[in-house]
Amino acid sequence: MSNDINLNTPFTLKNGTVIKNRLFKSAMSEQLGTKEHNPTKGLATLYKTWAEGGLGLSITGNIMVDRTALGEPKNVVLDTQSDLEPFKKWAQAGSANGSHIWPQLNHPGKQIPNFITEEPVAPSAIALENGLEKGFNKPRALTESEILDIIEKFATAAELSKKAGFTGVQIHGAHGYLVSQFLSPRHNQRNDQWGGSLENRMRFVLAVYHAMREKVGSDFPIGIKLNSADFMRGGFTEEDSMEVVKALASAGIDLIEISGGTYESPSMVGHKMKPTTQKREAYFLEYAEKVRNLIDTPLVVTGGFRSADGMITALRSGATDFIGLGRPLAVYPNLPNELMADENHSIELRPLTTGVKIVDKMAMLDITWYEFQLARMAQKKAPKPNMSEWSTFFKTLMGAGVYAFRKRRA
Structure with missing residues (x-):
């Protein structure tokens, strides 16, 4: 434990990269890609707003490494077909005020809505369950050559991220996407070197990391x-x-953000949260405490933090080195500055409901309502904390029709 750590205390990664404070923006899906899947101008505006709001490090919404495998219709893709100029502008804007910005690189695997693709790919030909099978088609198992090709796509995206001026990258290995699918014995039932034992199931993520590292060098952070x-x-x-x-720590990963759950069991948004967890605010702090005893790699805990006091307590416990924030920043973009200025500062996010359960379920307000807040900031407008849930529903319906309410990822 250390009582001299505060939210504005700088942190130096093992490779020498200095993050100016302990406040970390976790990835949120912005849905602000162009029809060519390049970044819109609004993404630069949005991330400059957050950088000026005081963040030490921002992780972008998931950027796909393969334009034939999109998790959502308006995903940004970073590959050899991408126009790097808007990426450069995005990186520059997100680096304002001494902030860092890292793209989150991702492949959805089988978590592709069926209105985007008829046949997704995955480690094994196993369908999603818990109601998701209605919106997601059963996948085809990847071949060996396809696995190697995807690993190379991750590495290429990392190389292009560095070329565009981003200050690091993050691999999305959580929430049931492809890396997570390889790690799971439920979803990975292969009988080759990529499946079966845990050693084989983690082979994919380690291969992705090593391929990236070979492209970007030792001084470029990979989380x-x-x-x-x-x-x-x-x-x-x-x-x-x-x-x-x-295994990742031994390989040299620079930063590990801890989350949990999948969209079949969404623990990352507080699903079935225990009272002890609610009291401590952070969803995954107990796990982080266990991990801290195993490795000395810097850690981020994301999910549930709402007060400066809770954040400082978590930092001083030694369980985490950074405080991950997501949805609060969609409503309060200046929150980092406010938290660092006042140790008694706290916020609340109101429960979102139209009052009609079937509409709430259809509208996916925990995604769409926050996307509209991000869209406002991308247009240089202030967030609207009292935005009507019904207006969100109708705007989404008018903007994209019934496809907007198909099962999606965030």
Whole structure:
């Protein structure tokens, strides 16, 4: 424990990269890509707003490494076909005020809505469950050559990120996307070198990391967002996760962001949160405390933080080095400055409901309402904390029709 750590205390990664404070923006899906899947001008505006709001490090919404595999219709893609100029402008804007900005690089695997693709790919030909099978088609198992090709796509995206001026990258290894699918014995039932034992199931993520490292060198930070567990029967367990964490730390990963759950069991948004967790604010702090005893790699805990006091307590406990924030920043973009200025500062996010359960379920307000806030900031408008849930529903319907309410990822 250290009582001299505060939210504005700088942190130096092992490769010498200095992050000016402990406030970290976790990835949120912005849905602000062009029809060619390049960044819109609004993304630069949005991330400059957050940088000026005081963040030490921002992680972008997931950027796809393969334009034939999109998690959502308006995803940004970073590959050899991308126009790097808007990426350069985005990186420059997100680096304002001494902030860092890292793209989150991702492949959705089978988490592709069926209105985007008829046949997604995955480690094994196993469909999503818990109601998601209605919106997502059963995948085809990847071939060996396809696996190697995807690994190369991750590495290329990392190389292009560095070329564009971003200050690091993050691998999305959580929430049921492709990296997470490879790690899960529920979703990965291959009988080759990529499946079966935990050693084989973690081969993909380690190969992605090493391929990236070869492209970007030792001085360019590579982080990962990793599940503490999938919280599903037969899925990726806490014990599995700790072994993967140790392997990544040994390989030289620079920063590990801890999350949990999948969209079949969404623990990352507080699903079935225990009272002890609610009291401490952070969803995954107990897991982080266990990990801290295993490795000395810097950690980020994301999910649930709402007060400066809770954040400072978590930092001083030694369990985490950074405080991950997501949805609060969609409503309060100056929150980091406010938290650092006042140790008694706190915020609340109101529950979102139209009052009609079937409409709430259809509208996916925890995604669409916050996307509209991001869109406002991208247009140089202030967020609107009292935005009507019904207006969100109707604007989404008018803007994209019924496809807007198909099952999606964030």
